Amino acid sequence: MLKDITIGQYFPGNSAVHRLDPRFKIIITGVFIGMLFSADGFLGLAVGAVFLLISFLLSQIPLKLMIKSLKPIVPIILFTSVLNIFFLDGVPLLRLGFIKITDEGLRTSAFMIIRIIALIMGSSLLTYTTSPIILTDAIERLLSPLKKIKLPVHELAMMMTIALRFIPTLIEETDKIMSAQKARGADMETGSLVQRAKALTPILIPLFVSAFRRAEELATAMECRCYRGGDGRTRLRQLHSTGADFFALGLSILFLDAVLLLNCLIG
């Protein structure tokens, strides 16, 4: 049950997109988001969509997976479209009592929906093609200039890594504790909301106790391996940027320019 949850939606592969330097991938994703938000009209969005389509085709990620990534945001899409359709003024197309649907409302909501979908698909493409640890690594390196203003960049990245490492362990542990309490007759499926929340105590307390124990042991083990924070650390994995990375970045900036140009021409 709990084990079925997939954490970090990495989809292993060796496509051109997979092979890009993760730092560049993050920046390119940023440029892509820039395209979506600077686009004034549908034409601008279409340019962004073309860029997304090219990246998607190169990545060899199954379409099914991309559509799956949209599932959690369905409520958000519905919410924004309802908001836009019913509450924007414009030329009324349909009137039902106090409800009216306007052309402006329809257009804006379609625009918003496309923008959100493209946004989610684009960022999913980043997480599908980059393993969580490499992503964390890349974020750490991109943010490393911020160390100068005393931002604990290394520590944050280390926390991310450890969290990623222990998620499967703790999920397994939760499963085990749940089975053990069920065997003692714990009832987690019936009763009022309050009762059910109360029924979580026998699971949460052992889980916390175990997390603390693990944290303590892990800290000792890290000390034994000479951990002393980020200063003077070297890394096993080196990131090398190649021509392909610069080409991809250049391409994304060209697309962004195209969007801006369209804005000027049409606007």
Add this chain to the structure above:
Amino acid sequence: MSVIRTENLTYTYSIGTPFEKTAVNNVNLEIEEGELAGIIGHTGSGKSTLIQHFNGLIKPTSGKIYIDGQDIWGKDVKIRDIRFKVGLVFQYPEYQIFEETVYKDIAFGPKNMGLPEEEIDRRIKEIAELVGLHKENLYKSPFELSGGQKRRVAIAGVMAMEPKVLILDEPTAGLDPKGRDKILGQIKDYHRHKKSTVLLVSHSMEDMAKFADKILVMNKAEVFCYDDTPKVFARSEELEQIGLAVPQITRVFNRLKQSGIDIRTDVYTVEFARKTILEYLEKRGGKNA
């Protein structure tokens, strides 16, 4: 009547995925009331999956389980009632403790059964004595106790439900020899006192030898054998073939037999080995004289 009976019990994981695996394959088993039996097998032999079927934590893919003659996945059966009949103590049970006091933690199971306060109180006091928990410890926080004591609290929590069948998954894991012998002894006491069925899962043949009247050997998702302990150990060569280590002393006696000495080979405890040697010498001494 048998207290646990399975009929063509099969369980397959992750059906339809590349990870599909049959963990329990067509198991037909009858365990009689009042038995003290051991369950042994490799990691992945299916023993853990099998025992979780006995109290309905896992629903079989096919086949049936009868507890006390009742099909536990039958129409009118509440699975929670089955869990009160078949108590299951998981590996490292001390990690499931959560209450403020030892007393309250042991009471968790009996309370879920809806028993009256006086009855719960009676059971806790009785079980605490059986597992060697002092009275003053009952009102302490369980987190103040030593590892071995915590484990006994957790086991007592299931024993206090007075299930017809008590199943323990590796209750001695990680304990030192003294702690191990103590817990095995207490489980034996409980069995004697309550006359209930006790099943114990273990990796250790030596534990089995000291503890169990009967042994169930699981191998590759199937029952390899289920028989009286001496009879199982008499098949030590087959056991070694499926990769289960038999006690050192059993191997020595096999060696003696191979060297042409007419001696029994179902020897699996040191005390019994001593007796066997003395008897052999006496018999031979008699002949010689």
Add this chain to the structure above:
Amino acid sequence: MEKNIISAQKVEFHYNNEYDENEAPKPIKQVLKGVSLDIPRGGFTAVLGHNGSGKSTIAKHMNAILLPCGGKVWVDGIDTCDEEMLFDIRSRVGMVFQNPDNQIVATIVEEDVAFALENMGVPPDEMRERVDDALKSVGMYEYREHSPHQLSGGQKQRVAIAGIIAMRPECIVLDEPTAMLDPKGRKEVLKTIRRLNNKFGITIILITHYMEEAALADRIVVMDNGEIIMDGVPRDVFSNVELMKKVGLDVPQVTELMYLLGKSGLPSDTHIIDEDECANALLKLLNE
């Protein structure tokens, strides 16, 4: 070079005062009562004792996780109380713990093995080589790109050992490394430990309560109640059947049988610790 990689002199240790409900200090419980122990280079020593005998506490003194309250510990001639030298001590004496899950930091095997080297600032090229060597020496090289949670307990523990080996320590202290493993995992880990000792000459200190594991060592130190009560080769230590039982430890079944036969008035030798010797002795006895 010092002859002993580790030398403990009259080490005393107790945890800080605890207070009872009335805020009165509880009596101090001495965990180590003047333990002296020299570990020569290249050996394989087992420290045997029941839970609470002080065996884990002395182990934690060997790479300055704990510092003695009385007495001294030297690692390769360095006083463990010298804070400046902490990382020199820890890269000389590595430590492996009971629960493999709680000592693996990274989500990829090779990244975890590299962790100590990254901390020590080893250059990337050299790091690559040392990581690969360490993984090969524990037989986990093929798994270098796996995620730790896909591995069995024995495999995880071998990864944890590789993480220590990568530091190229002179000595590894293993604190009950097999207590949470199944028999197969236990075998894998013990085989690895012996290989590191035989093939690479790494000094091994194995803390355990399993006598079968201690029997593999060339020296057994038995601890009870914060003190060393026996120290010798396995054969001599196990021959003290009564004393071993008294402090809650096992001896090999064959040794115990010899002891029982002796008590029944038969000629027997409790220095017997393996099957072959026992079978031969019994054959002699039964054929006489």
